[in-house]
Amino acid sequence: MINKDRDIVENMFAESSVDIQPESIPHSLPPGEEEVELSHEGGEYEVFEGLAQQMADISGCRYMDPRTRTDHIEVQNEHWDIQMDRLVEVYLNYRA
Numbered sequence: 001m002i003n004k005d006r007d008i009v010e011n012m013f014a015e016s017s018v019d020i021q022p023e024s025i026p027h028s029l030p031p032g033e034e035e036v037e038l039s040h041e042g043g044e045y046e047v048f049e050g051l052a053q054q055m056a057d058i059s060g061c062r063y064m065d066p067r068t069r070t071d072h073i074e075v076q077n078e079h080w081d082i083q084m085d086r087l088v089e090v091y092l093n094y095r096a
Contacts, residue, residue, distance in 0.1 A: 056062060
């Protein structure tokens with residue numbers, strides 16, 4: 001996060017009713033070290049995942065998936081239906 005963006009975030013915290021200082025968020029990176037490449041190997045992904053979770057906790061925002069379990073299953077079945085003929089053909093050729 002560049003300094004300008006950091007100032008915007010700090011002002012957002014100051015103007016909100018939430019009593020928190022940006023420095024107190026343990027997963028925030030120090031100024032100048034924000035532009036690192038993210039990788040799962042180095043652990044950077046977990047840092048930002050933790051930050052996102054903390055921001056959601058502070059703001060009270062939660063993503064609610066409007067789809068039901070039935071919707072998820074229907075989508076999976078549609079994807080299997082698209083490839084089923086080819087899968088059967090390849091399997092039968094393999095077993096022949």
